[in-house]
Amino acid sequence: MLPQSFWGRILFLLNEYGTSLIKGAGVTMVIAIVCTFFGCIIGFGVGIVQTIPLDRKKQPFHWFLLRAVQLLLSAYVEIFRGTPMMVQAMFIFYGAAALFNINMSMWTAALFIVSINTGAYMAESVRGGILSIDAGQTEGAKAIGMTHFQTMLYIILPQALRNIMPQIGNNLIINIKDTCVLSVIGTVELYYTTRGIAGTYYTYFEAFTITMVIYFILTFCCSRILRMLENRMDGPVNYELVMQDPLVAGTGTYRFNEKKHQQFNDQNIDTREGGR
Amino acid sequence: MEPIIQINHLSKAFGSHVVLKDIDFAVNKGDVTCIIGASGSGKSTLLRCINLLETPTSGEILFHGQNILDRGTNPSKYRAKVGMVFQSFNLFHNMSVLENCMIGMTKVLHKDPEEARQIAMHYLEKVGMAPYINAKPRQLSGGQKQRVAIARALAMEPEVLLFDEPTSALDPQMVGEVLSIIRDLAKEGLTMMIVTHEMAFAHAVSSHVVFMADGVICEEGTAEQIFEHPQNSRTQEFLSRFSR
Numbered sequence: 001m002l003p004q005s006f007w008g009r010i011l012f013l014l015n016e017y018g019t020s021l022i023k024g025a026g027v028t029m030v031i032a033i034v035c036t037f038f039g040c041i042i043g044f045g046v047g048i049v050q051t052i053p054l055d056r057k058k059q060p061f062h063w064f065l066l067r068a069v070q071l072l073l074s075a076y077v078e079i080f081r082g083t084p085m086m087v088q089a090m091f092i093f094y095g096a097a098a099l100f101n102i103n104m105s106m107w108t109a110a111l112f113i114v115s116i117n118t119g120a121y122m123a124e125s126v127r128g129g130i131l132s133i134d135a136g137q138t139e140g141a142k143a144i145g146m147t148h149f150q151t152m153l154y155i156i157l158p159q160a161l162r163n164i165m166p167q168i169g170n171n172l173i174i175n176i177k178d179t180c181v182l183s184v185i186g187t188v189e190l191y192y193t194t195r196g197i198a199g200t201y202y203t204y205f206e207a208f209t210i211t212m213v214i215y216f217i218l219t220f221c222c223s224r225i226l227r228m229l230e231n232r233m234d235g236p237v238n239y240e241l242v243m244q245d246p247l248v249a250g251t252g253t254y255r256f257n258e259k260k261h262q263q264f265n266d267q268n269i270d271t272r273e274g275g276r
Numbered sequence: 277m278e279p280i281i282q283i284n285h286l287s288k289a290f291g292s293h294v295v296l297k298d299i300d301f302a303v304n305k306g307d308v309t310c311i312i313g314a315s316g317s318g319k320s321t322l323l324r325c326i327n328l329l330e331t332p333t334s335g336e337i338l339f340h341g342q343n344i345l346d347r348g349t350n351p352s353k354y355r356a357k358v359g360m361v362f363q364s365f366n367l368f369h370n371m372s373v374l375e376n377c378m379i380g381m382t383k384v385l386h387k388d389p390e391e392a393r394q395i396a397m398h399y400l401e402k403v404g405m406a407p408y409i410n411a412k413p414r415q416l417s418g419g420q421k422q423r424v425a426i427a428r429a430l431a432m433e434p435e436v437l438l439f440d441e442p443t444s445a446l447d448p449q450m451v452g453e454v455l456s457i458i459r460d461l462a463k464e465g466l467t468m469m470i471v472t473h474e475m476a477f478a479h480a481v482s483s484h485v486v487f488m489a490d491g492v493i494c495e496e497g498t499a500e501q502i503f504e505h506p507q508n509s510r511t512q513e514f515l516s517r518f519s520r
Contacts, residue, residue: 055331058347139329140366140425144380144432145356154379158370239372239410 002201009206017197024193025214031182031189032175035114039175040168042115043122046073048152050123051130073123080120086181089113093185110187114179118171125167129160162233169226173219190214278341279304280436280467281326281358286335288321295321297491299335303436308462309469310478310499313488314514319471320363322488323440326469327360356384359434363441365421367413367428373400374409377428385432392431399427403457419450426457437461439470475518479503487511 003009014021050070056063080088093109096102104112133156141151180191190211198207279302288296295318303309311319324330326337328344328351336343344354367376377396381387387395400406403423413421422442429437439458443451455477462468462481472478478485478499485502487495487510495508506512 134366136362136364136366137368139360140362140368142329142352143327143355143360143362143366144428145352145354145384146380147352150383154383155368155370162370235412239408239412239415241407241411242409 002203006206009201009203010210013197013201013203013206013210017193020193020197021190021210021214024188024190025218027187028176028179028189028191029218031110031114031179031187032172035111035118036168036172036175038111038115039118039122039171042119043124043126044157046077046119046123047126047130048157049073050127053148076116077120077123080117081124084181085113085117085178086184088117089182089185106185106187109185110179110182113182114175118175121171122164122167125164125171126160129164129167130156132163133159162230165226165230165233169223172222172226176218176222177215277304279338280340282338282341283326284336284338286322286325286337287333288318288325288330289333295491296325296332299493301486301493301496303467303469305435305467306465307467307484308482309484309486310482311469311471311486311488312473312475312478312502312514313494317488318491319488320440323360323438323469323471327355327358327438329360352384356380356432357435359429359432359437361422361425361429361437361439361442363444365413365418365425365445367421367425369413371412372409373405373411373413373416373424376413376424377431380428380432395433396427396431399430400424402430402460403427404453417450418446419453422446422450422454423457426454426461430461436467436469439468439472441471441473443472443474475503475515487514489514 003012049066050073052066054063054066089109092113093104096104096109130152137155137159138151141155146154179187179189182189183192183195186192194207194211198204281303283299283301286296286299287294299322311322313319321330325332332345336345338344339354339358342349344351367373368379371379374393374396377400378389378392381392381395382389397406397409400409403426405420405423405427408416408420408424413424416424422445426442442458443454446454451474455474458468458470459477459481470478470482480499482499485497485499486493487502487506487508489510495502495506495511501507502511503515506515
């Protein structure tokens with residue numbers, strides 16, 4: 001009953017198990033996207049706390065409290081980065097049941113484990129992203145009277161977010177692939193589904209060929225979409241030069257091409273100086 | 277008349293390296309004070325101390341008689357009244373020219389966005405950058421960036437404006453456009469402190485000149501006193517390098 005040729009068997013599997021494979025891929029994608037999102041939130045939270053500047057002499061109590069929190073967060077980052085996610089999954093899933101009598105559902109456990117894992121990695125990326133922003137940006141913001149919180153919110157974090165977009169993409173792709181370790185706690189994602197299919201007809205090579213292709217399509221599409229998002233964040237290469245009354249819409253706006261900008265700039269066209 | 281800023285016995289050390297030693301001087305309303313001196317003499321550090329970007333080791337800075345180094349003072353509120361223009365412009369890269377000028381007014385002074393926009397446009401016109409409101413800082417030349425930075429500082433309508441070597445990072449051809457704006461501001465009576473290496477400019481624009489060397493004020497006086505009849509031998513030596 002099983003077709004003789006390799007391609008035949010692949011078509012047979014697709015025909016028979018197409019829906020469950022799509023379902024598995026769907027579960028994989030939902031876990032990956034949701035967990036990357038929550039991971040980013042955790043990462044931003046931890047990264048922001050880790051970079052709060054406090055003067056020990058001026059605010060000794062606040063400083064002490066902050067250091068204690070920072071120490072705890074560092075421990076979190078080190079522990080979750082330093083142990084395999086598969087082991088963490090077992091530890092948390094069975095540990096919660098054994099120690100605290102909490103029976104996590106498969107979904108809760110999966111989302112929780114991947115999120116805090118991503119958060120641990122993102123925390124370091126965010127910290128690096130914040131530290132990579134030129135100190136002049138902070139000084140410029142302080143010089144117009146912004147508080148540390150405002151400086152972070154309006155100046156540093158938007159720039160840091162842009163700089164760590166490749167890292168976020170990296171984490172999303174890692175998450176798509178690494179959700180397969182959740183099969184150890186019974187999450188029916190793409191890998192778990194495939195193993196079931198492969199076992200039924202003993203068609204390991206064929207089943208995993210299909211899954212390999214599905215994983216690649218998922219990650220490739222995600223990386224392209226993220227690249228597009230990055231380009232959109234950079235804004236337009238060109239800008240409108242407003243020559244006359246800027247308060248009246250539509251008067252004297254010119255399309256301004258950045259490629260010609262340099263040449264234009266040399267002439268130093270400037271309304272006030274009359275093109276001096 | 278009470279000075280806007282009065283500095284008493286100000287010292288600053290980075291570890292064991294003493295950069296400022298026992299600085300005393302006052303800035304009155306309408307003064308244009310130029311701080312001159314060799315590189316490493318502590319000019320920029322002094323300016324950064326006045327804006328609290330550096331914390332002085334000892335001494336006091338009185339702003340309208342209030343010591344801003346007291347624990348109770350809020351540095352952000354103080355900085356909103358004392359503007360600063362940097363050597364490296366420090367425009368916000370994630371915002372357009374207009375947004376750069378508006379953000380302080382909307383978020384720090386809590387002005388209505390439409391009002392902030394009009395004030396920003398007023399100052400951008402003043403520095404000749406109104407046509408570029410939609411541009412991002414990375415699309416501008418150095419001189420243009422510095423003019424936007426001046427408009428951003430002016431839009432906060434500060435009582436004192438500090439300039440930290442505003443033309444040092446610019447090509448010679450762009451220095452003129454920035455200096456002419458500062459000159460116009462001086463004519464309008466804005467209180468300014470300018471750290472500069474442009475001696476002819478300092479001579480022309482300032483009502484008060486401070487010469488610094490090795491972290492101390494060697495000599496201060498009117499532009500005429502310092503540039504034409506310097507008394508201190510170090511001032512004479514420093515200025516002789518510029519006149520040929």
